[in-house]
Amino acid sequence: MTTALARGTIVAAWAVILLLAAGYSGWRTNEGSAFESNILGLMPERTDAGDSQALGTLAQAGFDRQFVIMLSHPDPDSAAGLAATLRDRLAAQPSIDMALGQRNPLAELREFFRPYRHQLLAPATRDALANQHPQSLADALLQELHSPLGGMRLYPVAEDPFNLGGAWLQSLFPDAGRFTDGDLPVLKQGDSRWWLLRGELADSPFDASSQMAVADTLALFTEAHPDARVLRSGLVFHVEEAARTARFEISTVGAGSLLGILVLVIGVFRSPQALLAIGFTLLGSTLIALAVSLAVFERVHLVTLAFGTTLLGLAVDYCFHFLVRQQLSGNAGLAGRLIRRGVLFSAGSSMGAYLLQLFSPLPGLQQFAVFMVAGLAGACGSVAVLACLYRGPQRAGFERWLLLYPRYLAPGYLRLARYRRAWFAGLAVAVSLLILYLAGQGGRDDIRLLNTSSEQLLDTEHRVRAMLGGPDSQRYLRVSGSSAQQVLERSERLLDTVRAAAVGTPAPLLAAAQMVPSLARQRLDYELVAARLYGPGGALERLCAALASDCAKWRTLPGDFAAGLTPERLPERVADLFPVVQLSGADYSLMPLRQDRELPPSLRTALEREPGVSYVDEVAGLTATLAALRGEVSLLLGCFLALFAVGSLLLLRRRGLLLLSCVLVPMLVSLALSAGGGVSLFHVMALLLVLGLAVDTAVFYLELGLDGDSWLASTLATMTSILAFGLLSLSRVPVLHYFGTVVFAGLLCSWLATPLLFKLWGLPSPVTRQDADRD
């Protein structure tokens, strides 16, 4: 009676937990902010918070909502029409604004900078004014005035005869002349002409409806016009592809795992009750995993869910062990008691392996860990409830599955185990060779391992950026000073140094000081203009003499020096047009490199010698972070293995050596098979899972004996996991691919090698006698 009451309480409590988990998950999902596809969510948090904040301003200013599409067609005459069609279709979407492409930055800036046009000099103009004779400057202007194209300037000749303001603005946008400004801007690149479409999303690029609006419109267009070449650039395309990939992989791995489980259960147990038990375990495990993840994290990444689908394969392990024992004894309670120690030990080691990943600074891996630990706990709880509830029949045909190992496999393993010395010697040599091989492979810490975008999308993004120029947000000089003006002056010195090094035009560096020079530089330029152009004996006087005109409307420099041009007073609409201006604070400024440009090492060293200047390469920094993490996690794994070895030997003595070999062999083999290009952080992380899963297999054999029953349960459990991780190894996301590959190889090796190692160690197995009796 008491037992029945206890069972009822367990079942009721579990039902309440599941209901709560389902209700909470449903509520969070319906809220619409439970999941995210932002690839940045997988990246480690930056340590340089100041720069991170500054770089973040670009996103805050809405640049993450902007996108660029470039269109080309073999028939250039029809390309303009196609580009206009695509623009109109995108503009017809309520969540997309295509007016961005219609802005004319130079015309907008012209109006703002009009009062300052005589104190802002392009570097080439400053050089000319400083170094050329006024007569030479007058002659150059005379030539220009007689040119049929002399009127193609930003400020009219009457306002700015020397085109100082126009040349300065054009130096800010050196690529503007490459565009032909028709209905849509067109860029000529080699033999191709590219029509440029710029758009902006009304909402965040992580908003699913915004993603669909852009992606669907573009997909329909490219389908209808297969000859058109379309290049895309913008966060929205990466986010949409990441979300699509994750959804596809969740459904592929999930469906594959479920199908495998279904086939195994129907084939082996042939009972709807067994199928229900498996379904119950999967449901409980998934619900708990999801609810706990949503409770711990504000948002769960879709890649976490893609990885989490492997839980399906792991969660059923305990259920398979339970079902096999239940088939043998016909008593669910007894079956539950028989596997309890094994399940607890096995789940504990797996959870420990996952929990170690909480030490990783990668939020993605932390989410994986929490999801899997909660899921495994859910699976254990479900099996405990099954032990109270399950009423499955004992199938007569089930016996033949139990004979597979003793009749067909055990003799083979025994024959192999006859050559113990040769095996141990071979194993020692193989392990040594594997270690040498892995040491030779070295590390692989490329930050692109974290990338979720396809090669094709990265290539198109790169091509667009290379064509349009613009700042590279990953490489920059950080300039600091005691005030904004000192930072600007230091930035100007750097720009002058780069210009003097003649490393090509336009200058490889972008800086706020290019748009808002320091007040000291503005005043010097104003004085230079006043003296060399408008002063006595200056270029204008000489020009007027050549024109035989009194130049009454030009003669004097219009206005005094205007002191109002400082970064703080720059309106947002102007700063928007030169985003680099926003990479500055009161005492620092970031000077990014242009896309596809390099600083020669000697020049970089010279720049870094300037006071308050440091060079930052985010990619190299993140790569170094990954390398350091790999080192730390490897050390952690080593310590864990040492502790595990000591614990096993103390608790299990000789059997501990067996357990250790059952763990080490699959770990080494899986690493050697999958680390062809070097060992990455993710290989090491995946090894933790191999460790946990290999312990699973070995512990059940140790606890229950290596016999037909335990081998069958272990095989069923391994098959579903092999299927899940095998499917995961096909993932396009490098992190998931490496996890999948390593664990797949480790599981396969563990499944095949563990019985052999048991035979080699020659430990007595009481259950083997039962097998003999059954025969």
Next chain:
Amino acid sequence: MRTGLWWAWLWLLLCAAPAGVAAEELPQQLASRLAKTEMLTGTFEQSRHISALEIPLQSSGEFSYLREQGVVWHTLAPASSELRITPEQGASAVDAGGELRQLPSSELVAEIFLGMFSGNFERLQQYFLLTGGGDETGWSLSLRPRSARVADQLDEIVIEGGKYVRRVHIREANGDSSELTLTVLESSERGD
């Protein structure tokens, strides 16, 4: 009665319209005519009106056009300068050292000049609204910007010609203007 008057008025309008090719057909006919031009050389006279100067700036020089290589515009007086306009490089000025310096709005300028000599109006039509009238002996074509960006710099370009281009009038958005008069000295066409 009213309907009859309306028809009569329409008939009078049609009769009063200038003889020759209809406006919308002209660019196409001209295009096919000018497209035959392989080479042109000649001289030009330019008069540039700048609002800040009381008198126009006069200049003269020579030009050459080769279908494959583009246009060379050589001002000889009062100050020597050279412009090169090619399909590949756009519009560039040749400096004292012989180096090419790309001009602002280089691609747009190249489209206008190359389109004018080669008759490639299809491309010009992407940037300008083309209207005109006349026949092979005398025609006039007006180019008005389609986009605000081009209109920011140019108000209108009027090209006049007969067998070849004879006169180009460029009216800038700021009120300044230039008038180019071209005299062809040598020419060759496809099949010559």
